[in-house]
Amino acid sequence: MTTSSDKTLSVLIKQKAYDLGLDLCGIAPSRPLLERENVLRKWCAGGMNSGMIYLEKNIEKRINPEFLVPGAKSVIVTGLNYYTNDNQEEQDVPILSRYVFGINYHDVIMKKLDLILEFIRGLEHEIEGRSFVDSEPLLEKAWAVEAGFGWQGRHSIVINNKIGSFFFIGIIILNIELDYDKPCKENGCGNCRLCIDLCPTGAINEDGTIDARKCIANLTIENRGPIPEDIIPKLGGRVYGCDRCQEVCPWNKNAKSHKTPEFELPAELKYMTTEDWLNLTREQFDRLFKNSPIERRKYEPFMRNVTIVTKAGS
């Protein structure tokens, strides 16, 4: 049962999150997300995880926060907008997904989550809790729905009816009860299927799951092998990630630019020409993408993508 002190603490936590510049904060009761288990198993069994074996392992752990924080009672979910109208200026250059314009979002969000945890510990000394940003087996999108942020669109990404879908999800699991938000029950997609129809590779399944074997975001970031021949002409210049399904979504039509200085596009990247990209040296790569999510892709595979999309476009 939620008490008035749980309510007060929940309000203070949310206020702290907003003070730190987070755009969304909701709280869900911790529970095993059993209804997600079969969907996940079916998706992996169909090979849609594109060889990402870690997604097949420990599914029972991935659906249950108790494995990450023993005695877990509450899941605090935060959202940080990364949308920007600022973009690469030169025409027909290799395209980066917006989420890698600035420095690594893991670091930016983790700092904010740890400050929230510190704040909570200052009020409730005995708590156990941990922060997570894309780092542990955790179903972030499902928790964002549980915390009332919005629904998973047909492209599987969570859509919030105020800020759209260009936001990162960060999570804190706590062993204390709080005042909970209601899970989102609506689905604002209606009859729309723009993301399915306009995905360059047909990677979005009718059931709202993504075939990672065809998804440009996976093929240009996670995939270690060659990009399939039939996908290359469909890359559309994308060398790291793909924003297409979010760009065409009506819920992002009025998306506002983020207010996080760390996510700004550096001028050097903004004005790079195709020639600059093709001639990028290892030293330049290390300097330009230091502390960027691209840093983990490494120079050779990244340059392989640059060469492939440039040739495909010429």
Ligand code: SF4
């Ligand atoms: S990220 Fe790109 S390739 Fe992947 S589902 Fe969305 S539109 Fe399709």
Ligand code: SF4
């Ligand atoms: S493009 Fe349409 S179908 Fe796809 S997520 Fe947005 S509203 Fe839903």
